[in-house]
Amino acid sequence: MSTPADVQTVQARHAELTAQVREHNQRYYEQDAPTISDFEYDALARELRELEALHPELLTGDAPTLTVGGRPSTLFEKVRHPTPMTSLDNAFTDAELSEFDDKVARALNLKLGEHTFTYTCELKIDGLSINLYYVDGVLQWAATRGDGETGEKVTANVEGIPGIPTVLPGLKGELEVRGEVYMSRAAFLAYNVAAEEEGRPLLKNPRNGAAGALRQKNAAETRRRNLDVILYSLGKRDGVPVRSQWEVLEWLRAQGFAVSEFSRRVEGSAAAALYHAEMTAKRPELPFDADGSVVKLDDLRLQDEAGYTSRAPKWAIAYKFPADQAQTVMNDISIQVGRTGKLTPVAELQPVQLEGSTVSRATLHNEDFIRGLDLRVGDTVLVHKSGGIIPEVLRVVLELRPPDAVPYVFPTHCPVCGHTAERQEGAAGTFCTNPACPAKATLRVQYFASRDVLDIKGLGERLVVELVNSGLVRDPADLYALQPEQIEHLAMGETTTGAVRKVGRKTADKLVAEIEASKTRELWRFIRSLGLPGVGEGTSTRLARVYPTLAALQAATAEELARIPDIGAATAEVLASGLADPDMQAFVTRLVAAGIQPTASADVQTGEQLAGLSFVITGTLSRPRDSLKAHLEAHGARVGSSVTSKTSYLIAGEDGGGKLSKASELKVPILDEAALNALLEERGVALG
């Protein structure tokens, strides 16, 4: 018998949990911005379900335990799913999986212990569900799950995702194909590396990256995230000859849909548990984030017979993986100084096992990241592996904070050289202000020589440290003055017995030859080597298309730079001031004096030499305007009819008229015919 006091606490706890689950649902499904991890969420939802099972009188019709997902966003057109999209119930142990097996038997009125079901086991991909709707074999729309009844139409955002055929020849009637849109770990990590380098916000995790990309209106950003899809089930399926889940997967594959290679058909729930154990072991090396396996009754007829609860099928269960996060103590925060002089804080952790490896450090990105988490030395923290690879601090376990822990004060001086460190306007990072900081010099030279920049073979990290420490090299331009006799006696590393290994004459000769050969690398590599904030491979390539030499780039103004596609006004400002910096000017001058001779970028192909440029033509020229227009367009340029701030050049013949004043007002450079011909020649475009 429960006392009134018990009833009150149960009611209070129920109300509290209901409010929490509702709030986290909204953050997760509607705002794509969860504030707790899935494991913490699952624990809350589970407690709530258990409470409701014990006290069914607490259960109301609008309980979050009975609903699916969140409200569809008003940003998108809404669409009703022909058949509802459901969620999945969870299991966390082998015992719970076996309970599920019994429940299925009961739902089918079979005697316990006298059945062995065939199951199809799949990975539960951590992405966003999608419904693809076809009529007579033609894709009509793609929609998110939304609240299960009504989703958001995101057809344009799935275009270009490999593995979604838009036409299925020979099919009549209605078809719904369901699956998961996700960001692969590789795409996620690549996105974040570029974002960090270019100063854009980082993605929290692949599922967030996919959800954000699918549910937004900027198609360019969606493409940038390189989404993938895996399809795994059918809703309406007029005329599709399948009798089992396994046949559904085979049919989908035969139609050209992207299908998982990790699925398996097994006999009995013990074999399903084995599949789960195998996948748990495989998890760290999967190409995508997965949060469990899904065990589905294979026979579609039996599925129909078993039926659904209000939110999930009775014939399938999500068997969740154990937590991929760990709790540990942060002993200290250390500071690393990077190539740009950026001070990066790093969490020094009490070593902890996480997904098969020992984690003892995690990047903390910058001062704001630490402040956002209110991270203090001595705190207990939750860590996980971002993209399955990079250790990251998720949050502080506040209940375990030592009473004497104080807020972290970010250093005001460079830990390597002792000069002042400052935060720059508009940037998240704090930078060492000493242009001659040895940490910077070493990393700048290492960066310059690295494979993605000048690609100088044989110039390893250790050797660069020696070159900087011996005073031979203070910046990358010094490399070009090196002589073999200066290098041959330097240490290059240790032998297996611990003795110092010298460079030696032969290697020194080879290295000097490699350095010499790098003088004619593609221009974009030299642009990238300048280490301008926010300039990765993409931006370097775009800049190399517009500016034929480093000197031309150096003279670029912010207005000019802002005209280049994908470079915004803010980036243009940062670039222009970076280029105008006296140290940068001196460095470029020294590079040029060292005799570099950059070649046109290899990715510029015939037909693309003028890509990124937009022209307006005015006045009378020596050739017909139409033919000039066609010629420019044939090489990738755009030719507009009126001068705007995005126009790269105004080509002016005799009697240019009003467009000339417009161009000078907007500071658009004006080319006469001779200047145009010079530009074309520079780009390797025939005069036409």
Ligand SMILES: NC(=O)c1ccc[n+]([C@@H]2O[C@H](COP(=O)([O-])OP(=O)(O)OC[C@H]3O[C@@H](n4cnc5c(N)ncnc54)[C@H](O)[C@@H]3O)[C@@H](O)[C@H]2O)c1
């Ligand atoms: N962190 C938070 O604040 C928060 C809040 C709400 C929900 N969540 C998380 O969201 C999930 C619960 O949401 P849910 O309702 O989408 O249920 P679910 O993710 O547990 O299961 C249903 C979904 O699994 C997906 N799925 C992936 N692979 C599948 C496969 N092979 N076969 C069938 N389905 C497959 C489908 O999209 C389906 O809709 C949990 O992981 C939960 O932790 C987290």
Ligand SMILES: [Zn+2]
């Ligand atoms: Zn310094």
